[in-house]
Amino acid sequence: MLLLLNLAACGGDAGTSIAGSTASPQAVPPVSSAAALAAPVPPTSPAAAPVEQPSLVPIVNGEGAALTVSTTGSIDKGNAFFKAFGNGRSCASCHQESQGWSIRPDNLQDRFTQTNGSDPVFALNDGANSPNALTATIDQKRLAYSMLLTKGLIRVGLAVPADAEFTLVKVDDPYGYASTKELSLFRRPMPTTNLKFLSTVMWDARETFADARSNLCIRNSRPLQCFATTDFDLLHQSNSAVTGHAQAAQGLTAAEQRSIVDFEKTLFTAQITSLAAGNLTDAGAKGGPLELAKNNFYFGINDIDVGDYVSGASFDRNVMAMFTTWRGLDRPTPPIPPAQGRPGQPGQPPSAINIARASVARGEQIFNNKPFNVTGVAGFNGELRVALQRATCTSCHSVGNVGSHSVPRLFNTGVSDASLRTPDMPLYTLRNKLTGEVMETTDPGRAMNTGKWQDIGRFKVPSLRAIEARSPYFHNGGMIELTDVVKFYDKRFNIGLTPQEIIDLTEFLKVL
Ligand code: HEC
Numbered sequence: 001m002l003l004l005l006n007l008a009a010c011g012g013d014a015g016t017s018i019a020g021s022t023a024s025p026q027a028v029p030p031v032s033s034a035a036a037l038a039a040p041v042p043p044t045s046p047a048a049a050p051v052e053q054p055s056l057v058p059i060v061n062g063e064g065a066a067l068t069v070s071t072t073g074s075i076d077k078g079n080a081f082f083k084a085f086g087n088g089r090s091c092a093s094c095h096q097e098s099q100g101w102s103i104r105p106d107n108l109q110d111r112f113t114q115t116n117g118s119d120p121v122f123a124l125n126d127g128a129n130s131p132n133a134l135t136a137t138i139d140q141k142r143l144a145y146s147m148l149l150t151k152g153l154i155r156v157g158l159a160v161p162a163d164a165e166f167t168l169v170k171v172d173d174p175y176g177y178a179s180t181k182e183l184s185l186f187r188r189p190m191p192t193t194n195l196k197f198l199s200t201v202m203w204d205a206r207e208t209f210a211d212a213r214s215n216l217c218i219r220n221s222r223p224l225q226c227f228a229t230t231d232f233d234l235l236h237q238s239n240s241a242v243t244g245h246a247q248a249a250q251g252l253t254a255a256e257q258r259s260i261v262d263f264e265k266t267l268f269t270a271q272i273t274s275l276a277a278g279n280l281t282d283a284g285a286k287g288g289p290l291e292l293a294k295n296n297f298y299f300g301i302n303d304i305d306v307g308d309y310v311s312g313a314s315f316d317r318n319v320m321a322m323f324t325t326w327r328g329l330d331r332p333t334p335p336i337p338p339a340q341g342r343p344g345q346p347g348q349p350p351s352a353i354n355i356a357r358a359s360v361a362r363g364e365q366i367f368n369n370k371p372f373n374v375t376g377v378a379g380f381n382g383e384l385r386v387a388l389q390r391a392t393c394t395s396c397h398s399v400g401n402v403g404s405h406s407v408p409r410l411f412n413t414g415v416s417d418a419s420l421r422t423p424d425m426p427l428y429t430l431r432n433k434l435t436g437e438v439m440e441t442t443d444p445g446r447a448m449n450t451g452k453w454q455d456i457g458r459f460k461v462p463s464l465r466a467i468e469a470r471s472p473y474f475h476n477g478g479m480i481e482l483t484d485v486v487k488f489y490d491k492r493f494n495i496g497l498t499p500q501e502i503i504d505l506t507e508f509l510k511v512l
């Protein structure tokens with residue numbers, strides 16, 4: 001029997017969907033082997049009418065351009081992903097190709113200005129800071145949607161689970177709406193591309209379902225945690241999105257769910273050119289979406305705890321290997337001494353492009369190999385048997401050339417800590433029913449789903465490809481630039497990065 005870990009819709013409140021009512025039995029794929037996850041993507045549903053349009057065009061961003069490719073050869077704008085439901089929203093209202101299949105504040109501000117705030121993305125249910133916000137005048141609207149306009153945040157409304165190990169003892173919501181019945185959790189839309197490499201769906205894994213019959217189990221977990229395939233999760237998620245975000249009275253048919261998920265799974269997105277480093281497939285580099293699509297994935301690939309579930313190989317921290325041929329390109333060419341009557345040649349300084357490429361290659365090495373101590377991270381410390389807790393970025397971002405995590409294992413890196421709260425965010429005070437311990441957080445994350453005290457503040461490890469296209473970062477959009485993210489980690493884990501290392505690591509993240 002399928003045990004649904006969480007019944008909350010994407011943006012809806014907990015308890016509205018129940019097992020079996022939203023996904024028909026035919027929609028449940030066989031849970032057989034890890035290979036099923038890596039199986040070739042079936043073609044999109046014949047029901048979707050293909051529209052003639054140019055696709056596979058690089059889209060400019062701050063660092064150069066990102067490109068989305070589809071395994072079908074074109075991006076099928078006739079797919080139900082682009083169809084308006086309920087309140088007029090489609091999936092593309094919040095997942096746009098031009099913004100790395102998420103949404104960015106600059107684009108949202110344009111949409112607001114062009115439509116006087118009437119674009120369907122500006123809907124009270126979860127686009128506004130509070131469903132009760134006033135929207136009679138354009139100024140009121142601008143205030144009502146300020147979290148969406150400034151940080152690209154959607155209000156995910158979730159109830160504290162009835163059997164939670166904690167109670168909500170205080171709510172400080174600047175918008176006067178949140179309560180035990182429904183916390184307002186402001187979160188960034190996650191990209192609907194590169195889904196081949198996912199083990200976990202949604203920031204808090206609430207669309208990742210337990211399945212006791214499955215053999216997709218986290219080794220060494222006690223009690224053993226086994227999961228449905230991500231394909232099953234995504235089918236369920238598509239329906240939750242339509243009844244939640246789009247407020248559709250009726251859910252999707254099984255065929256529509258299949259068609260949307262098949263469409264999503266054809267997409268691969270990555271940065272393809274860099275203003276500083278040029279074409280990301282030049283000089284032996286393996287950037288861009290075509291190379292990305294070739295990477296392997298299955299449940300438990302390169303796991304930090306036990307190594308590779310299928311090959312049995314031990315964990316390899318050299319997760320990123322796209323820019324190895326760019327190493328040392330910034331060396332000046334040495335002078336050539338005169339010989340056999342030929343005049344000598346002076347040494348040449350490196351070109352600007354080679355200086356940029358060498359920086360990217362150094363950043364890749366820092367990401368793989370710069371060690372630091374991970375302390376105080378729920379999900380990492382205490383639960384994993386990593387020697388001396390000596391970690392690198394790839395301990396968590398461990399899926400090869402992608403940076404996601406190959407089993408549903410979520411971590412609290414401190415992003416929703418009270419110490420990082422900005423005045424625009426609600427703050428929640430939780431008390432442990434058993435110990436009386438009190439904790440303040442802007443988002444309890446995984447704990448809103450499991451009700452477990454130890455899960456407070458835990459979020460999934462996102463894929464890092466095409467990340468330049470979808471600022472701001474983290475679940476709460478708290479970091480605008482990638483260099484801010486790097487500095488966050490440097491401080492959080494006391495890494496001791498030099499100014500040059502901060503630049504190199506940032507340059508690397510920008511070309512993913
Ligand atoms: C109003 C904006 C909005 C709309 C409309 C919307 N989404 Fe989302 N989507 C989000 C947000 C916000 C999240 C992250 C929520 C969270 O994790 O709590 C998300 C997460 C996802 C994820 C999870 C990706 C991952 O890495 O875990 C998928 C898949 C997805 N959406 C697909 C869809 C589909 C399919 C549709 C249309 C049927 C859709 N979304 C409509 C805002 C939206």
Ligand code: HEC
Nearest residue numbers: 377380392393396411415459460461462473474475485489
């Ligand atoms: C202990 C596990 C862990 C380690 C170590 C770690 N990360 Fe993360 N990373 C996460 C989690 C979890 C998130 C999501 C956090 C959130 O939004 O609350 C994340 C988010 C990110 C994001 C933002 C992604 C997005 O979509 O917004 C970037 C960029 C990133 N990490 C880079 C790095 C770099 C660079 C390092 C090394 C300096 C690193 N990470 C080390 C777990 C980790």
